[in-house]
Amino acid sequence: MGNFYKDNDDIQFLFRHIDLGRLACLCEEGFRFAEEFDYAPGDADEAVQNYEMVLDALGELAADFIAPRAESVDREGNTLNEDGTVTRAKGIAEALEKLAQAEVMGFTLPYRFGGLNFPNLLYSMATEIISRADASLMNIFGLQGIAETINAFACEELKQHYLPPFAEGKVTGAMVLTEPDAGSDLQAVKLRAFEDEKGNWFLHGVKRFITNGCGDVLLVLSRSEPDRSGGLGLSLFVCEPGPTVHIRRLEDKLGIHGSPTCEIFFDNTPCKLIGERKRGLAPYVATLMNGARIGIAAQSMGIAEAAYRIARDYAASRKQFGVAIEKLPAVRDMLIEMKIAVEAGRTLLYETSRVVDLAVAYNKRLEENPPEDKGELKELKNDARSYKRYAGMLTPMAKYLCSEMCNQVAYDAIQVLGGSGYMRDYASERHARDARITTIYEGTTQLQIVAAVRGVCSGTAEKYLADLAGQDYAAEVKDLIGKLSEGVEQLKATVEFVKDKGNDYMDLYGRALTDIAIALINGYLLCDQAGTKVQMDVAVAPGASSANGQAVPMKQRKALLTRRYVEKNAPKIKALAEVICQGDRSTLSDYEALVGPVQEQ
Amino acid sequence: MAYNCVVLAKQVPDTQRITGKVMNDDGTVNRSALPAIFNPEDLNALELALQIKDRFGGRVTVVTMGLPGATRILRESLYRGADAAVLVTDMRCAASDTLATSYILSCAVRRMDYDIVLCGRQAIDGDTAQVGPQLAEKLGIPQITYIEALEDLHDNTIQVRRNIGNGWQSVKSRLPVLLTVTGEANTPRVAAAKHLMKYKKARTPAEATAEIKAINPNAVEAEIKELSETRCDALKARGLLIEQWNLDQVEADLTWCGRGGSPTKVHRIQSVVLAAKESKEVEPTDEGLAEMIHELIDDKIIA
Numbered sequence: 027m028g029n030f031y032k033d034n035d036d037i038q039f040l041f042r043h044i045d046l047g048r049l050a051c052l053c054e055e056g057f058r059f060a061e062e063f064d065y066a067p068g069d070a071d072e073a074v075q076n077y078e079m080v081l082d083a084l085g086e087l088a089a090d091f092i093a094p095r096a097e098s099v100d101r102e103g104n105t106l107n108e109d110g111t112v113t114r115a116k117g118i119a120e121a122l123e124k125l126a127q128a129e130v131m132g133f134t135l136p137y138r139f140g141g142l143n144f145p146n147l148l149y150s151m152a153t154e155i156i157s158r159a160d161a162s163l164m165n166i167f168g169l170q171g172i173a174e175t176i177n178a179f180a181c182e183e184l185k186q187h188y189l190p191p192f193a194e195g196k197v198t199g200a201m202v203l204t205e206p207d208a209g210s211d212l213q214a215v216k217l218r219a220f221e222d223e224k225g226n227w228f229l230h231g232v233k234r235f236i237t238n239g240c241g242d243v244l245l246v247l248s249r250s251e252p253d254r255s256g257g258l259g260l261s262l263f264v265c266e267p268g269p270t271v272h273i274r275r276l277e278d279k280l281g282i283h284g285s286p287t288c289e290i291f292f293d294n295t296p297c298k299l300i301g302e303r304k305r306g307l308a309p310y311v312a313t314l315m316n317g318a319r320i321g322i323a324a325q326s327m328g329i330a331e332a333a334y335r336i337a338r339d340y341a342a343s344r345k346q347f348g349v350a351i352e353k354l355p356a357v358r359d360m361l362i363e364m365k366i367a368v369e370a371g372r373t374l375l376y377e378t379s380r381v382v383d384l385a386v387a388y389n390k391r392l393e394e395n396p397p398e399d400k401g402e403l404k405e406l407k408n409d410a411r412s413y414k415r416y417a418g419m420l421t422p423m424a425k426y427l428c429s430e431m432c433n434q435v436a437y438d439a440i441q442v443l444g445g446s447g448y449m450r451d452y453a454s455e456r457h458a459r460d461a462r463i464t465t466i467y468e469g470t471t472q473l474q475i476v477a478a479v480r481g482v483c484s485g486t487a488e489k490y491l492a493d494l495a496g497q498d499y500a501a502e503v504k505d506l507i508g509k510l511s512e513g514v515e516q517l518k519a520t521v522e523f524v525k526d527k528g529n530d531y532m533d534l535y536g537r538a539l540t541d542i543a544i545a546l547i548n549g550y551l552l553c554d555q556a557g558t559k560v561q562m563d564v565a566v567a568p569g570a571s572s573a574n575g576q577a578v579p580m581k582q583r584k585a586l587l588t589r590r591y592v593e594k595n596a597p598k599i600k601a602l603a604e605v606i607c608q609g610d611r612s613t614l615s616d617y618e619a620l621v622g623p624v625q626e627q
Numbered sequence: 628m629a630y631n632c633v634v635l636a637k638q639v640p641d642t643q644r645i646t647g648k649v650m651n652d653d654g655t656v657n658r659s660a661l662p663a664i665f666n667p668e669d670l671n672a673l674e675l676a677l678q679i680k681d682r683f684g685g686r687v688t689v690v691t692m693g694l695p696g697a698t699r700i701l702r703e704s705l706y707r708g709a710d711a712a713v714l715v716t717d718m719r720c721a722a723s724d725t726l727a728t729s730y731i732l733s734c735a736v737r738r739m740d741y742d743i744v745l746c747g748r749q750a751i752d753g754d755t756a757q758v759g760p761q762l763a764e765k766l767g768i769p770q771i772t773y774i775e776a777l778e779d780l781h782d783n784t785i786q787v788r789r790n791i792g793n794g795w796q797s798v799k800s801r802l803p804v805l806l807t808v809t810g811e812a813n814t815p816r817v818a819a820a821k822h823l824m825k826y827k828k829a830r831t832p833a834e835a836t837a838e839i840k841a842i843n844p845n846a847v848e849a850e851i852k853e854l855s856e857t858r859c860d861a862l863k864a865r866g867l868l869i870e871q872w873n874l875d876q877v878e879a880d881l882t883w884c885g886r887g888g889s890p891t892k893v894h895r896i897q898s899v900v901l902a903a904k905e906s907k908e909v910e911p912t913d914e915g916l917a918e919m920i921h922e923l924i925d926d927k928i929i930a
Contacts, residue, residue, distance in 0.1 A: 064825050064865060064866070065821045065822075065824035065825040066824070067824070075827065076823070076824045076827075079818070079823045079824070079827060080820045080823060080824075083706075083817045083818040083819075083820070083823060084817075086817050087817045091814065091817075124814075124816060124817065127708075127816040127817070127819060128816070128817050128818070128819055128820060129819040129820040129821045129822070130820050140821075142820055142821070142824075
């Protein structure tokens with residue numbers, strides 16, 4: 027009897043540390059739903075109690091049911107049958123049934139469609155928990171953004187038709203975006219949508235690399251305006267599988283074997299328009315992908331957590347040179363760095379999710395129920411705008427950080443296990459394979475940087491960091507706050523330098539700039555955790571220098587972690603700033619000479 | 628065709644997670660040292676009932692006999708999808724053995740509308756596997772024990788596969804019937820989110836009264852009674868009242884209940900401490916094997 031929520035001190039700590047009551051008040055819109063729906067909470071305490079009960083149940087399902095099936099799912103994969111249907115790995119099919127019974131397939135959907143109306147932050151926590159058990163199951167559990175998109179942009183009739191079965195777990199969906207010649211660049215989508223004389227829409231063309239393309243509800247990005255190139259010629263459609271939807275191929279992948287990746291040929295498939303024409307890419311798919319990016323960050327967290335745990339256990343039990351290998355400085359250092367990376371990633375992901383929740387709630391309030399008082403309205407408008415900007419910057423940052431982090435942690439986990447980690451006897455090799463996709467899909471790391479660095483250089487990072495710096499911090503971390511504000515000054519100077527050099531220079535050093543900003547943001551957020559009001563003891567390994575040698579207050583542990591994080595990052599920030607400010611443009615000027623010509627065959 | 632299922636569940640000490648001193652010096656179980664859980668195979672019984680409900684419709688009612696604290700497993704049943712729950716509790720039930728327990732439960736179940744009664748094969752505290760079969764006898768209905776799978780259910784007929792130790796048997800019966808379900812039958816579902824959110828507020832009348840007393844420490848008996856009744860009516864209107872029956876309400880003959888109704892006499896309790904090591908090495912030779920076989924025959928493990 028395991029539980030991936032209950033056995034995770036850090037998630038439980040953040041659950042208490044973050045002000046979930048505030049999110050609950052916003053999501054529940056003054057708890058007005060309690061009258062109509064017998065499961066909706068009547069106040070903030072009850073809402074938070076609900077959140078925890080559901081995570082607890084999900085944690086049990088993940089540990090006891092999903093995780094034990096992950097290995098066989100990885101071996102078995104999916105099968106494309108001769109009749110064009112896809113048979114899922116047995117473990118995935120069974121898990122989907124249990125998830126439906128657990129009523130968690132409409133996590134963020136409104137009550138009126140049978141959803142739980144939970145904040146995105148809770149969905150991130152849940153996604154991480156599921157992913158730790160089986161990263162490939164997340165590719166289906168984590169596709170709830172499809173229902174969200176229908177909820178946000180489709181007409182009432184489509185909502186009524188599609189959303190209740192999503193919430194019941196009777197259907198799964200797919201985001202049908204990528205084509206052979208339109209990967210990162212979705213503006214190049216070619217798949218044709220055309221209208222007959224009666225106004226019925228049809229789809230014709232090929233889509234590739236479609237996660238869960240064999241699902242029941244397909245959201246298809248297509249060119250509805252044949253004479254218009256670029257994003258403005260695209261609209262979003264919804265269709266269902268049928269005789270005109272042909273799954274032509276299942277990809278044979280490195281990892282996430284439980285997730286079916288399909289090539290689909292649409293042969294004049296009847297479909298329905300979502301929202302308005304020409305708005306398919308922006309804002310519909312852009313919104314969908316922002317949610318999905320947070321989902322991948324959460325998937326990355328789950329993989330990293332699982333990989334770290336195996337390495338941590340192995341380092342304690344494996345003896346070489348007469349001692350457990352965790353006694354060796356090089357191994358100790360790897361494990362500490364892994365653990366800190368996991369907690370830092372989670373810190374940024376949860377903050378991002380929280381900010382997205384605030385942005386969504388404030389904008390919803392503004393649209394549906396704006397305050398009459400002018401001062402209040404102005405304040406709400408300001409908040410809505412700020413949080414939207416913060417969310418726009420933090421989302422690619424979290425996707426970038428968590429996905430790169432999980433690859434590093436999975437890589438190091440194998441290193442800790444040595445030869446055993448390379449063998450299939452341990453799940454470590456699966457974690458490394460599963461991790462590899464996370465920096466690629468839903469926008470590569472390089473594209474996340476392009477989005478994030480614009481936030482870093484446009485003043486959004488500066489404003490957000492100023493918000494963070496303006497909060498109260500505990501006395502124990504005051505010196506660290508000083509170091510962080512030095513870092514902020516360095517960032518400002520660096521941004522000034524970059525701005526003078528033009529956009530190509532900014533993109534060239536985008537990763538370095540983003541790394542500085544993330545180190546500072548996480549530094550502040552960790553300092554905040556180190557001053558937590560939450561009273562919680564966490565177990566320590568035998569031999570620890572804490573008071574009783576068995577447990578330590580989380581606050582104290584977080585202070586240790588934060589000190590190490592901020593102090594080790596300070597010189598790195600300096601170095602990155604120096605590299606950026608050298609003004610080196612050789613990547614742009616000397617590429618041809620340095621990489622040489624393409625070999626003639 | 629829809630079927631009404633009654634599931635009998637028991638709250639038991641978690642004998643799988645033994646920590647601290649779990650045996651009293653007199654050889655009885657120190658229940659306070661063990662966490663109380665839903666008897667595992669009763670969860671399999673509940674799951675089978677819920678699967679029948681999912682496929683055919685009907686209601687699932689869970690009944691437990693125990694101390695008021697056993698309400699916890701009733702709430703857990705509601706979280707997983709049961710439609711109603713009944714707590715049979717009465718100080719006069721204390722010290723009931725399996726015979727008395729099955730009698731009291733039969734009085735409760737007789738008051739319900741049922742097609743299928745489901746029990747776990749056995750509880751992990753006593754391991755008797757007696758209450759289910761005894762209950763079937765008292766209800767005067769057929770029983771099928773050690774169920775591994777439901778094979779068919781239509782009209783008034785059920786067919787199940789039962790484990791017979793060295794194989795299995797397919798058995799058909801008319802309804803109503805009592806089934807005892809093994810752990811192999813299914814994997815119980817977890818609590819459902821919306822049910823958790825709703826039924827966390829489900830209470831028995833006793834719990835409701837206790838909560839009212841806690842909020843109004845200075846109220847007199849009559850006030851408490853009135854407040855409790857109002858509260859219970861409100862709970863009932865929202866489907867959140869867990870029914871609570873005592874022996875008078877189930878019209879039990881008291882001579883068959885509790886210590887007086889329990890013919891079981893404990894002759895002797897032995898605390899067995901295993902002294903031998905868990906494993907013994909046997910040489911992989913003919914002589915080694917012969918020696919091992921003789922030893923097993925001497926110990927009467929094989930004959």
